[in-house]
Amino acid sequence: MQITMKKILAAILIFDISAGLLLFVAYGNKLLEKGRQEERSQEQSRAVWAVKEAGDADSVIAESTDYKKIALTFDDGPHPYYTEQLLDGLKERGVVATFFVTGEHTVLHPDVIKRMHEEGHLIGNHTYSHMQLTNGNKEEFKEELIATSEVIEEIINEEVIYVRPPYGTWDKSFEGELNMIPVLWSVDPLDWCTDNAATVVEKVIGQVEENDIILMHDYYASTVTAALEIVDELQGQGYTFVTVEEILFD
């Protein structure tokens, strides 16, 4: 009887152990499976996040093309001192501008032209000697444009396409003949008429709108002061400074 009980107890014990083992193995497998599932779901959620992030990035890009654009343009330079000062200020603020330079100032300060180009500014043609187009000097004017583009292109190794004709006088036939695009302006604070930077700032801020092209001259200390104040003020208002190319073609 005792033996029988012992056998039964032993049998139960063995059964328990083996059942336990089976359960343990099954549970272990389950755990493993669970782990794999979690891994898979983590991978899936990572994939979802990656898509979501990519989607977010897309929407950021889409939004970023929707910003308020504005362009600063500077004529008559480069000036050996004021242009460098202006470039320093623009660089500090992460701002690009467009410089319409004359051929005669370009050959005097090629290093400044090189710096403009390296820092992402757009360089355009403003004739060789700041010539005003008249009925009588069409050929001469054309030659000045060609000579100016040549000296700039030699420095920056890039084709010059944009031109700001001095005093805004232009002949449309040049556009096809020379493959050039004239760029006028929409805001003129007459910065060359005053040495009072605050007056210039006031004039620009008072009338500026999205997609405006502001005309200034990097040839005066007051213009440098005014231009940088304009940048600070308009950046504060949510404007982004771009080159004229982005205003004309985006």
Ligand SMILES: [Zn+2]
């Ligand atoms: Zn000019």
